Amino acid sequence: MKRVLIATDKPFAPVALEKISTVIKQAGYQLNLLEKYQAKVDFAEAIKTADAVIVRSDIVDREILDAAQSLKIVVRAGAGYDNVDTGYAKEKGVVVMNTPGQNSNAVAELAIGLAIYGIREFFGGKSGGELRGRTLGLHGYGYVARNVHRIARAFGMNVKVFTRYSKAQATSEGIEVTNSLEELYAVSDVVSIHVPARGEHIGSVSMDVLKHLKTGAILINTARKEVVNEADLCRFMEERPDVKYLSDLEPDCSAEFKEKFTGRYYFTPKKIGAQTEEANTNAGVAAAEQIVAFFEKGDDTFRVNK
Ligand code: 3PG
Numbered sequence: 359m360k361r362v363l364i365a366t367d368k369p370f371a372p373v374a375l376e377k378i379s380t381v382i383k384q385a386g387y388q389l390n391l392l393e394k395y396q397a398k399v400d401f402a403e404a405i406k407t408a409d410a411v412i413v414r415s416d417i418v419d420r421e422i423l424d425a426a427q428s429l430k431i432v433v434r435a436g437a438g439y440d441n442v443d444t445g446y447a448k449e450k451g452v453v454v455m456n457t458p459g460q461n462s463n464a465v466a467e468l469a470i471g472l473a474i475y476g477i478r479e480f481f482g483g484k485s486g487g488e489l490r491g492r493t494l495g496l497h498g499y500g501y502v503a504r505n506v507h508r509i510a511r512a513f514g515m516n517v518k519v520f521t522r523y524s525k526a527q528a529t530s531e532g533i534e535v536t537n538s539l540e541e542l543y544a545v546s547d548v549v550s551i552h553v554p555a556r557g558e559h560i561g562s563v564s565m566d567v568l569k570h571l572k573t574g575a576i577l578i579n580t581a582r583k584e585v586v587n588e589a590d591l592c593r594f595m596e597e598r599p600d601v602k603y604l605s606d607l608e609p610d611c612s613a614e615f616k617e618k619f620t621g622r623y624y625f626t627p628k629k630i631g632a633q634t635e636e637a638n639t640n641a642g643v644a645a646a647e648q649i650v651a652f653f654e655k656g657d658d659t660f661r662v663n664k
Contacts, residue, residue: 360387360653361428362646363408365401367416368628369393370435374638378412381646385654398422405429410653412645415629418442423450431652433660435641436461436632437501438582440555444663453652455660457644459501461637465606466505468631469550469580470513472604475624476576477548482621490514495546497539497563498553499524502580506550507533518542544570548578555582565590571601579605580631595619606631 362382364370370378375391382389392404398417402425405411410431411418418432423446431453434442439456447454473494478486494510496503499521507517518534520542528535536542539562543549549571553559563577564587571577579586583605592611595603596618608625609615615623632641651657658664 360385360409361390361407362387362649363390363392363404363411364642365392365395365404365411365416366414366435367393367395368414368633370414370638370642371635373635374642377639378642378646381643381650385650387650387653410649412642412649413441414632415441418447420446423447423452426452431455431649433457433645433648435638435645438554439662440582440584448663453658453661454663455645455648455652455658456662457641457648457660460641460644461632461634462501463505464634464637465502465580465631466509467634468606468626469502469506469552469578470509472578472580472606472624473548473550473576476578476602476604480621480624489548492516492547493518493545495520495536495542495549496533497542497549497551498559498581499528499533500552500554503550503552504531506552507531515548518545539567540570543567543575544572546575547572548576550578551581551585553581553585555584559585561585561587563587563591565594568594568598571598574600576602576604579603579607581607583607583609595622 379389395401402422405426409428412433412435414435429452434456437456437458442454444454490513492515494515494517496519499519510517518536519528520536520539521528525535562585588609588611592614602622604624606626606629648660
């Protein structure tokens with residue numbers, strides 16, 4: 359009997375867990391659950407006998423992969439798999455998958471929520487602005503950005519995008535693609551970051567890009583902290599007191615924000631972009647179904663470490 363471990367420091371909503379568990383049990387597999395674990399050693403212990411594991415942002419590194427004795431597949435229930443050592447997993451013959459698009463609407467709604475919170479002066483009573491008629495710059499055009507675009511259109515925003523890989527998609531949807539990231543930052547009232555923490559995206563929001571931001575611009579980050587050069591961001595926030603930064607990810611230099619940039623930033627208390635019952639259900643059930651399809655049919659459609 360296959361053993362599937364769900365190891366989530368940040369638990370799925372109960373309704374999602376019930377549906378994930380149904381998929382796993384209907385396949386005749388055994389389900390083990392490790393939630394809100396106190397230490398990595400607990401994860402290492404739980405994964406020992408697992409054939410498959412479903413994780414969220416949980417770190418699956420060498421230590422965890424080495425602890426696993428019969429692991430065949432890791433599914434990251436979500437989009438970003440920067441928390442998994444995909445290369446080492448491949449070396450060990452372990453398949454790694456994600457569940458692209460499954461929680462993208464939840465993250466998109468948070469990005470729009472942060473944009474409203476920022477433009478309305480953090481609901482503090484000071485006269486703010488409106489999104490209608492303003493320009494939204496999408497940095498990247500994956501599943502989350504596409505949902506942000508759909509919502510922003512309904513708000514009456516003009517949407518522009520900078521993307522290297524999804525130009526045809528954006529153009530076919532009637533969105534203007536800028537020639538450079540700098541141009542996107544220069545023409546946008548609100549910039550929302552939607553690129554993964556991989557390759558050229560790491561540190562891509564640097565001073566060279568930030569310095570092009572319009573007066574009064576709002577920068578939203580629901581992607582990953584690693585895509586922002588945080589030292590540059592802190593320096594930039596100091597030089598440009600007109601700019602606001604709202605993020606689902608607290609930067610390492612958050613103490614500096616607290617000390618110097620009061621009234622110009624907001625960080626969610628915990629990464630909450632995908633924390634909805636719908637997103638947990640979509641991503642969790644997709645993860646469970648992918649595991650079953652992998653074991654039963656050898657289906658590796660969503661493999662990210664081929
Ligand atoms: C993702 O990459 O899918 C999101 O960042 C969600 O991450 P989470 O599962 O830790 O909430």
